[in-house]
Amino acid sequence: MISQRKNFTFVFASAFLTLLVSGFSGNLPIVPFDEGYSHLFGDGNLMVLRDGKSAHITLDERTGSGFVSQDLYLHGYFSASIKLPADYTAGVVVAFYMSNADTYEKNHDEIDFEFLGNIRGKDWRIQTNIYGNGSTNTGREERYGLWFDPSEDFHQYSILWTENMIVFYVDNVPIREVKKTEAMGGDFPSKPMSLYATIWDGSDWATNGGKYRVNYKYAPYIAEFSDFVLHGCAVDPTEPSECDTLPKLPTISNQQRTKMAGFRNKHMQYSYCYDRARYKTPLSECVINSKEAERLRGFNPVVFGGARRHKRHHRVRPVRAGASSL
Numbered sequence: 001m002i003s004q005r006k007n008f009t010f011v012f013a014s015a016f017l018t019l020l021v022s023g024f025s026g027n028l029p030i031v032p033f034d035e036g037y038s039h040l041f042g043d044g045n046l047m048v049l050r051d052g053k054s055a056h057i058t059l060d061e062r063t064g065s066g067f068v069s070q071d072l073y074l075h076g077y078f079s080a081s082i083k084l085p086a087d088y089t090a091g092v093v094v095a096f097y098m099s100n101a102d103t104y105e106k107n108h109d110e111i112d113f114e115f116l117g118n119i120r121g122k123d124w125r126i127q128t129n130i131y132g133n134g135s136t137n138t139g140r141e142e143r144y145g146l147w148f149d150p151s152e153d154f155h156q157y158s159i160l161w162t163e164n165m166i167v168f169y170v171d172n173v174p175i176r177e178v179k180k181t182e183a184m185g186g187d188f189p190s191k192p193m194s195l196y197a198t199i200w201d202g203s204d205w206a207t208n209g210g211k212y213r214v215n216y217k218y219a220p221y222i223a224e225f226s227d228f229v230l231h232g233c234a235v236d237p238t239e240p241s242e243c244d245t246l247p248k249l250p251t252i253s254n255q256q257r258t259k260m261a262g263f264r265n266k267h268m269q270y271s272y273c274y275d276r277a278r279y280k281t282p283l284s285e286c287v288i289n290s291k292e293a294e295r296l297r298g299f300n301p302v303v304f305g306g307a308r309r310h311k312r313h314h315r316v317r318p319v320r321a322g323a324s325s326l
């Protein structure tokens, strides 16, 4: 009897927690495409659907495409549901990210979700990265597999950015938390940024001398976006301190922290913190865990890199020397 009641309490409590966890983004307003975003590049390859809430961005032999938020934001919670192109997608890169490279050419900030098409018929992988104040020589990439096929259905990808931390979420599971540390200094993004979504040919960017190039026999590649959340403080970039209406932002519960640890333990495949070919000594914010180091040794340390330019070419710098072959 007692154990039954305990059990009931437990079930009830965990259901309640789940509600709390998934509740935050569930309550946020979905912004129609035309209210939040504008066309960026790729003319007809950006298509806004009739429901007004969804958009398709396409890569074909002519061009990739993309869209950009109408506002710049200083901090907030930003989200989109994304369905990636299926089948053979080597060399295709889909990105959902924040940047201010247009406003601050020399010292821009960036927060990236990057989806790397499947090389060798494998699954899509996601990469996350940040740059701050032009720190493009210091990549902080992490790469992960997913627990689902992201080309089969829509999944929610979110960025939480506050003064002190950045959290990347997949379907409300936090997958990475970047805490601002003193030593990071300007490397932590601190200036207003726009949101971007792009699809482009990453044949050269996606490292390895273009070994896995986009094969246009399988084009068009279509990435579908929906359910836009732009829950941030829109600011005038010339007066970034003008933000006095910062909305309520989520915090990470202990339960979510456990989930994050579980995800990282199982799905992380690369972290700059363990890449001794790039950083002889780990960057100051890295917390080294020998078990994790051991596990990650089993994966290929190939680096996909470079801050992006989203005008026409998305590649700013050549492929990093020292990245090993696939």
Ligand SMILES: *[C@@H]1O[C@H](CO)[C@@H](O)[C@H](O)[C@H]1NC(C)=O
Binding pocket: 107, 133, 185, 186, 187
């Ligand atoms: C950012 O970069 C600019 C110019 O390179 C520099 O003057 C400034 O001190 C940097 N800010 C931080 C917070 O590091």
